[in-house]
Amino acid sequence: MHVSHLALQDFRSYAHVDVPLGPGVTAFVGRNGQGKTNLVEAVDYLSRLSSHRVAGDGPLVRAGRQQAVVRAAVVKDGRTAVLEVEINVGKSNKGRINKSTLPRVRELVGLVRTVVFSPEDLVLVKGDPGDRRRFLDDLLVLRTPRLAGTVSDLERVLKQRATLLKTAGHARRGSSSQDAALSTLDVWDAHLARVGAELLAERLALVELLRPYVGAAYATVARGAGRDDADIAYKPSFELPASVLAHPAGPDRGELAEALLAELGRRRGDELDRGVCLVGPHRDDLLLSLGRPADPGGGDPEDGPDAAARLPVKGYASHGESWSFALALRLASYDLLRADGDDPILVLDDVFAELDAERRTQLAALVADAEQVLVTAAVPEDVPAALAGARFSVAGGEVRRVE
Template sequence: MIVEQLSLVDFRNYAAADVSLASGPNLFVGRNGQGKTNLAEAIGYFATLGSHRVSQDAPMVRDGQDAAIVRMRLAYGERRVMLEAQLNRSGSNKARVNGSPAKSTELPRYAQVVLFAPEDLQIVRSDPSARRRFADQLLIQRSPRMAGVLADYDRVLRQRTALLKSARARGIRGQGLSTLDVWDDKLVQLGTDVIRARRALASDLAVPVAEAYAAIAGADHQPELEWALSIDGAGPDDGGDDAGDGVSTRPSGPRSTSGSGDADAEHVADRFRAALAARREAELDRGLTLVGPHRDDLILRVRALPVKGYASHGESWSIALALRLASAQLLRAQSQLGDPVLILDDVFAELDVDRRARLAGMVEGFEQVIATAAVEADVPSALRARTVRVVAGTIEQDAQREQDAGVHPA
């Protein structure tokens, strides 16, 4: 799968822009603040229906405008698909596929993109929510039905938590809240699906993460992934209203990367129900849902130590890169659309010369690689076959480069 054409209207700092891309390596180069990352962000949006930089869509709409339009033409061999997203500053977004109205949730079915950016350091260094978001976005790309499961879980979680808050305000205790049992059943059903899918994902990522890490770092530090499950007594350190209950974040249940029978749905559901029963009084006291996948954490380790708090800067970069490269390998292995588009947003400036060369060697075989850089020389020559210059929200394409690459401006 490759992106052949990207068109923007009122997106970020672009009033209007059109850029043609080719198979193989593509480089967006320009000084900081010119709009390189905005192009990468627009492409990535179709895969995850979100930004890798902000949690809301409104910042992607150009200042003073009500909506942004992003169009992208994809090629799968001889087949072409045109995707369009209208991002509204307020109200629901709109989507089109080949000119026909579609649900926004259909867009990721056509676009598989793996984007690595400096913000991905937060996956390994920040709160558990960053690691859950990484895992859930990859789950959706691997199995689009998980978007509905995760959305339904969030809806049930909100409604159950609202009921707990109401009960606390009214002073209802113990068995006086019989309607909570109904929400417990729904939470367990959906939450069990999420837990099992996340654990299977960690198991599938284990080998490609280890291989990618060794290739990038030039050493085998034995990276590990393990889910710390709240149903087994682990709890988050996210901060905010949903933390601070004094529960350890250390995994207290069985190892969760093995894919063993312990991940059986009935077993997980039984543990989930038991954990809810054990924490009911605490939940009523605090008006919060204290058990479920919304409080789980993906523990990352190198050299048998947690990456968060122990890993060096280079190790943190290597594990973050390894997670994205392993994600691309998983999607590549199972996709019928071809390789995912691989985006490396402002990555090379943060890497030493050896890591730059190793990374370039790992990705140059993908159908399409898009890199961004402020300094062209930071990017290995193997990834500079086609260069697009970005200046203050405008695209400067050299006609000779276009002709040499066999790409004709639209």
């Protein structure tokens, strides 16, 4: 899969721009603030309907305009389709395929698959749990686009529950208004248990699939590391019964829903006091750890009691280790998507300026054979030799091919 042509209208800094692309490596080179990242951001937005730089769509529309358009010709298995998303300020966005409007814009999700490496990737290691949950959910949706609906449903349920919790918590105890709010809350608890169990089961399964890829990727990009040095684990908002996780085919959704519903009942008093939802996938985390796994035989006593212990990356890892882990998460995502049978488009957004020479060389070698790689860099020297290919100069709102 690759993008053969990209056209933007009133997207970020561009009033209008058309860029011919092709398979292999394409580098956009220009000083900061010239718009090179806007180009690759547009490709990524078409893939996920969200930006790797900002949380909302507002900043994507050029100042003073009410609408932006991202259009790309996408080639897959020798066939070309034109995908388009219309970003509307204050109104619903629209999606089109070959000029035909889709019933729902989210039907575009996953038709183009991207993996983005950027300086913001450090938040995967050093940021809040929400950053890591978003990482998992983005990958889930790229692999299984229908889960975009599950993520959206969860957000809707949480919003309704939060409103009801505040209403019931502020109402006079035993009043008719509180009774009505609590009765309605029971209904939304059931919705949260059902939707939450679906997303929780998918995340748990994804983490198990991703774990070996993370270990292998970390061993590749970190000096002297082995496959067992990096690990990930899913941490739910409450302890799941062992029986729920014991199914050979993966966590049972029905049992997960029952466990979520029971925990919601147990924590209801706390939720009413605080007016927030304390139980569910929105409170979970992805744990990242470094270190050798414990030796079942006890290891060498001379190594000391902590020699085999894993430590959380956040708070313990050096800057270089944190960068290596962030790169490993992205590389693992790429390898997992590739194992599904379709090369995602790789976007390397100003990432080489953040890496030392050795990591630059390693990363470039790992991704050089991808079907399409889009690179941004401030200066030509930031693009490794292994990623030689088409090059565009970006300056003053113009994108020019460099021969």
